[in-house]
Structures are given as C-alpha cells and as structure tokens.
Amino acid sequence: MPKQLNKWLYEKTRNILRWQAKVTRKSIEVDGYNIVYLESNNKHKKTLILIHGLNDEKESWLIMASALKDKYHLILIDLLGCGESDMAMDFEYTLHNQADFLEKVITKMIKEKGIDSFSLAGHSMGGLVVLLADRLPIDKLILIDTMGAHVKLTPLEIEAQKVDDISQLSFLNPITKKDFKEAMKMSMYKPLYMPNFMITHILANKASRLEFEIKKLFDVIDENIRPRENLEKELNQIKQQVLIVWGKEDLSIDVASAHKMHELIQNSTLKVYEACRHYPQVDEPKELAADVVAFLG
Numbered sequence: 001m002p003k004q005l006n007k008w009l010y011e012k013t014r015n016i017l018r019w020q021a022k023v024t025r026k027s028i029e030v031d032g033y034n035i036v037y038l039e040s041n042n043k044h045k046k047t048l049i050l051i052h053g054l055n056d057e058k059e060s061w062l063i064m065a066s067a068l069k070d071k072y073h074l075i076l077i078d079l080l081g082c083g084e085s086d087m088a089m090d091f092e093y094t095l096h097n098q099a100d101f102l103e104k105v106i107t108k109m110i111k112e113k114g115i116d117s118f119s120l121a122g123h124s125m126g127g128l129v130v131l132l133a134d135r136l137p138i139d140k141l142i143l144i145d146t147m148g149a150h151v152k153l154t155p156l157e158i159e160a161q162k163v164d165d166i167s168q169l170s171f172l173n174p175i176t177k178k179d180f181k182e183a184m185k186m187s188m189y190k191p192l193y194m195p196n197f198m199i200t201h202i203l204a205n206k207a208s209r210l211e212f213e214i215k216k217l218f219d220v221i222d223e224n225i226r227p228r229e230n231l232e233k234e235l236n237q238i239k240q241q242v243l244i245v246w247g248k249e250d251l252s253i254d255v256a257s258a259h260k261m262h263e264l265i266q267n268s269t270l271k272v273y274e275a276c277r278h279y280p281q282v283d284e285p286k287e288l289a290a291d292v293v294a295f296l297g
Contacts, residue, residue, distance in 0.1 A: 003204060010201040014059060021065040023074060025084075028112070030104050033091075036084035037109075038062075038076040040069060046296060047073045047115050049106060053124030054220065055172065055213070057083030060123070064281040067289035072296070073115075077105065079126070081216050089212060093219035095125070099132035106136055119296055122146060124252070124278065125220065131231065131238075140296060141242045144288075145278050148231045149264060151256035156186065172217065175203065186251050187278040235264040242268040243295040245288060247276030269295065 018024070023038035038058055048068070050061045058076040065074055078085040080101055081093055091097070110118060119140040122130030127146025153161075160172075174180040180199050184191040206213065242265045246258035255272060262270040271291050276283040 003201075006197045006201040006204070009195075009197045013198060017059070017062045017066075020069075021062050021074075022069040023062075023065060023076065028105065028109055030101070030108055033080055033086045033088055035080060035086070035105050036078045038065075038074075040065075040072070040074040042070070043073050043113070045071065045073045047075065047110075047118035048292070048296065049075045049077065049118055049120050051077060051102070051120070051122040051126035051130055052079065052082065053122075053126045055217075056123070056126075059083070060279070061281055064285040064289055064292075067286055068292065071293055075109070077102075079129070081212070087209065087212055089215070093216045095128060095220060096132055097219075099129045102129055103133045103136055106133075121292075123281065128231075131234065134234070138240055141238070141240050142245065142292065142295070143242060143261065144245045144280055145247060145250055145253055145258075146244075146261070147253060147257075149235060149257045149260040150230055151260050152254040154251050154254050156251050173206075173213065175207070177203065189247065189249055189275050189277045189283045192282060232264055235261060236266070238265050238267075240267070241295070243291065244268055244270045245280050245291065246270070246272050247278060247280050247283060248272050248274050249276060250278045252278045 018038060021038075021040070023040050025036065026039050027034050027036045029035070036058075050058070050065070052058055052060050058078045061076045065076065068074060079098060080091060081087055091101075109115070117137070117139045119142065120130050120136065120138045121142035121144065122128070123144040123146070125147060127143045128148050130141065130143070131146070131148055174183045177196070177199050180203060181191075184194075244258055244261050244265070246255050248255050258270060258272060262268050273280055273284045273287060280288045
C-alpha cells in the first residue's frame with residue numbers, strides 16, 4: 001500500500017477516535033516551541049489535564065477520554081518532542097527539563113483559558129514528569145503506572161540491564177511489525193487491534209524520527225535513572241488527594257511500586273486492576289473512567 005495512502009487512512013482513523021471523544025486539535029506556543037493538544041468543549045465542567053508517557057502521545061488517552069467526554073473539560077497534551085508537538089533537537093529532554101517546560105505550558109494555558117482549578121493525570125514517565133512539576137496549583141493528582149517509587153525489577157528491566165545500548169531494545173524502539181506487535185503484548189493485557197496500514201504508518205514515522213527519538217531516550221535515561229525512581233521524600237510531602245492506578249500484570253513497572261507509593265503518599269487511594277498491564281487506559285478504560293469520576297467527583 002502506498003505510503004501516502006497509509007498516512008491518509010491513519011489520519012482518518014485518528015480523527016474518528018477524536019470525534020468519538022469530542023475533542024479537537026489545538027496548539028499553543030511556549031518559548032518559541034509549538035505544543036499540540038486535544039481539548040473538549042465543555043469548559044463549564046471540571047478540568048482534567050492528561051499527560052502521556054515515554055515513546056507515547058496524547059492519542060493513547062482517547063479511549064478513556066470517550067468514557068469521560070461528557071463529565072469533564074479534558075485537555076490531552078503532547079509533551080515537547082512527542083506526537084504532533086515540535087521536535088526540538090536543541091532541547092535536553094531530562095525529566096526535570098520536561099517538568100519545567102510542562103509547568104510553563106500549563107501555566108500559560110490555564111491563564112489564557114481562564115481555568116481556576118484543574119486536576120492532573122500522568123501515565124508512566126508522564127506521571128513522574130507530573131510529580132516533578134510540583135509548582136503547579138494542582139487540585140488533585142492521578143498517577144497511572146508511574147515511575148517514582150522503585151521496589152522490584154520487572155523482567156523487562158532485567159532484560160534492559162543486559163544490553164549496552166537500550167535503543168536496541170525492541171520493546172522500547174520497535175522497528176519491524178513483529179517488534180511492534182510484541183511490544184503491544186508486553187504493555188497491554190488485551191492489545192488493541194491495529195490494521196496493517198496503522199502499524200506501517202507508525203513504524204515509518206518512527207523511522208523518520210529515529211535519530212531524534214534515540215537522543216530523547218538517552219536524555220531521559222542518562223538523568224540518574226535510579227535516584228529519579230526513589231522519590232520517597234517528594235512523595236511523602238504531597239498534600240493533594242492522589243489516586244494511584246496500576247495494572248497488576250505490569251511488565252514495565254512492578255505493582256510493588258504502587259503499594260510503595262500508596263504507603264508514602266499520605267492522602268492516597270490505590271486501585272489495582274487484575275487483568276491489566278502497563279496501560280490501564282487501554283486495558284480497562286471504563287473501569288478507570290469510573291474510578292476517575294468517583295475520585296474527582
């Protein structure tokens with residue numbers, strides 16, 4: 001199938017998912033960089049901002065967003081260098097730099113939109129970025145399979161420690177369709193069905209950004225990986241109400257980390273989903289949406 005046709009079909013499918021979630025594409029400029037996000041129109045509702053994880057983008061929230069579309073004013077952000085946001089080669093993508101930049105994005109966004117209060121959800125690495133963006137006036141926090149309280153190595157982490165170049169790990173940087181499908185199985189208990197045209201387009205897009213994606217990956221990993229996974233002092237100082245959500249079968253960050261976070265964060269609620277891996281928003285979108293509603297009100 002021609003490359004342009006794959007892209008057209010991919011974009012049509014993506015736009016249908018956005019339409020189902022009742023969100024529209026928008027952008028904001030911060031420090032000369034263009035940041036793309038999706039936003040729902042019901043601005044009279046409580047605001048919930050969603051931040052994706054490593055090697056991911058805002059679209060990973062769309063299934064869950066469909067279940068929340070009539071209940072909240074949703075904002076799904078592509079972090080700098082991810083998804084449709086600018087691919088900035090001159091930016092150092094350390095976690096603290098990403099957190100500082102996210103603070104600028106959200107601060108400008110809420111000022112321009114007149115948002116008085118908001119809750120913030122982060123998945124995986126995005127959850128850690130959210131935790132480090134601690135100067136934001138966040139109402140409530142939702143942490144989903146998030147880095148920050150390392151307890152036990154998972155099989156994937158053990159495998160990663162055996163190689164010299166983590167960019168060669170197929171589950172972090174899939175190159176072939178087989179790699180991509182295996183990565184899906186590792187991160188989702190019930191992997192989404194994706195037609196070949198979607199996989200082909202996603203892989204082609206990754207290939208076109210390969211040098212940049214490797215740079216971004218090493219900017220994150222080189223920032224003292226273990227200390228950033230043991231934020232015991234920071235977690236103990238959180239004052240907001242926090243919902244911690246985890247997949248019991250997570251192969252990326254062991255569920256023991258969820259219990260450690262729950263122990264460290266004083267005002268926290270823990271939800272562990274049985275048949276679920278690293279992506280509760282995909283494996284259990286309705287259950288997660290129900291728990292979010294119960295938590296946020």
